[in-house]
Amino acid sequence: MIVIDGLQYSNWDRELFTQLRQGGVTAVHVTLVYHENARETLSRLGEWNRRFEQHGDLIMPVAGAADIRRAKELGKVGIFFGAQNCSPIEDDIALIEVFRQLNLLIMQLTYNNQSLLATGCYEGSDSGITRFGKQAIAEMNRVGMLIDMSHSAERSTLEAIELSSRPIIISHANPEFFHPAKRNKSETVLRELGQSGGLLGFSLYPFHLHNGSDCTLAQFCDMVARTADLIGIDHIGIGTDLCQNQPQSVLEWMRSGRWSKQVDYGEGSASNADWPKPLTWFGDSRDFPNITQGLLQRGFSAEDTAKVMGLNWLNTLEQGLKPAP
């Protein structure tokens, strides 16, 4: 089975790569940057090149869907890059194509806050896609870079779906009906996403789950089933949002970047400022078979389970990464 994790952000080392392989993961969308500018993004790419050099027996870079099939054949884990924010392109539309050449396959238009392109899901007011945002969407469509609205606000997300000539993704979030959180998505957004051919990756980050860290596998699989009924079995996948071995300083970089002198607790709070306690049934990448089993037990067919676990992601990448004709 091809298993694709639609988002992880970890402090990568050989042990974590080994765990991906032990969990049967064929490819993983890794977060390259949160708030890094263009120059800093080059350094992150350089660090990944070094990992490919040092751990080439375990991992390989993914420039397109064909590389994921090759990773499967070779028994390696394919690594594909995404940016959680549009900071790498700064104010320069030309950098979309330049970073696409460097295998940045996915870019979020916002990360919680207002960006130059759109409004994030933590802002009080959502003004939709900006002038630059419209140009950036057209350019991402042209070069074949996937638009990810995981951390974006409702109106911006609906406008991105409407403006984009190609399907977009929400790589890691859950339906609001399962757990009301600013990061989770309304039925309206989910329905439009599905109808436009897009993909939702289900998050396993406790802050996105019903009962948080105590959410059960059965509850999670119920949510998957209900979402499949709502938007179609072809438009859902997994995006665990697994963050491993990151120090507190990185959590602070994710949440506050350089934009705030005050502590921003993101989805946590002053009394709950640390990383959330992990799920018992999904502690790290070795636990992917638990999700597969959970879906089968919930009544998903083998075929539908394979779609959710990886084939839908593969198809989305296959279609979305080609340059526009």
Place this chain on the structure above:
Amino acid sequence: MIVIDGLQYSNWDRELFTQLRQGGVTAVHVTLVYHENARETLSRLGEWNRRFEQHGDLIMPVAGAADIRRAKELGKVGIFFGAQNCSPIEDDIALIEVFRQLNLLIMQLTYNNQSLLATGCYEGSDSGITRFGKQAIAEMNRVGMLIDMSHSAERSTLEAIELSSRPIIISHANPEFFHPAKRNKSETVLRELGQSGGLLGFSLYPFHLHNGSDCTLAQFCDMVARTADLIGIDHIGIGTDLCQNQPQSVLEWMRSGRWSKQVDYGEGSASNADWPKPLTWFGDSRDFPNITQGLLQRGFSAEDTAKVMGLNWLNTLEQGLKPAP
């Protein structure tokens, strides 16, 4: 015939691309940057992507020798990038591979001045390849980026030839015996270059020529013949150093970058500060057939003429751009 120009730096537009095609040029090494840092280099790459988008009927990007053959088949001009200085990598060895991924195929270790890697040909004292320089040479060898010593000093150049595990190039310069100039190369350098399998591209920049702008085609071809005798017919090519339509401000950027508050006249002087007057027989890219004819008239065989006009460059790129085994 495959014709390759081993260096041009022009203010590119559709007219200049058309002239390249009219002159029968199959591919040209274009200078991407002089003193630009990493971030600025991304903008230069973005500008080239725009040119490829707008003039895709005339030009195409070159990522390797196979693309030059494809350009020939398609009747387009292949464009390959080089940096005249190591400024794009700043102090970060990882940026060598990152820029190689963006099709930076060639990098000079210095541009006239001391760099972090080596000594330029205008410095009073040449301390050879630096500690960082040794690491950078090994990394360029590994990823398949050609080392260009056109603007480097003697000792640095000899050490680069010695340290590099793969042949290096001097993309645009002439022998000192033809015209004594700081930019032209000693017989020692040329002999070592040839013996190590490297390539010299002959410059048509008047400051590098006997009698400057009054140098005749016959004199130029005599120099080619004498150099072929010295280092071998397989180790020479053309690197015109043609700079067209550039304003004075760009000449000043080339010569002084950000490193000097005083005017540096480079190869000119206070009384001769502008671009040199062009040669009568080589005014722009349409005049390549004059060089071909000159070589044939000087007694070069058709086969040897084809080597000098492009095949040696093609072979150098073919060998030099592969990643190390």
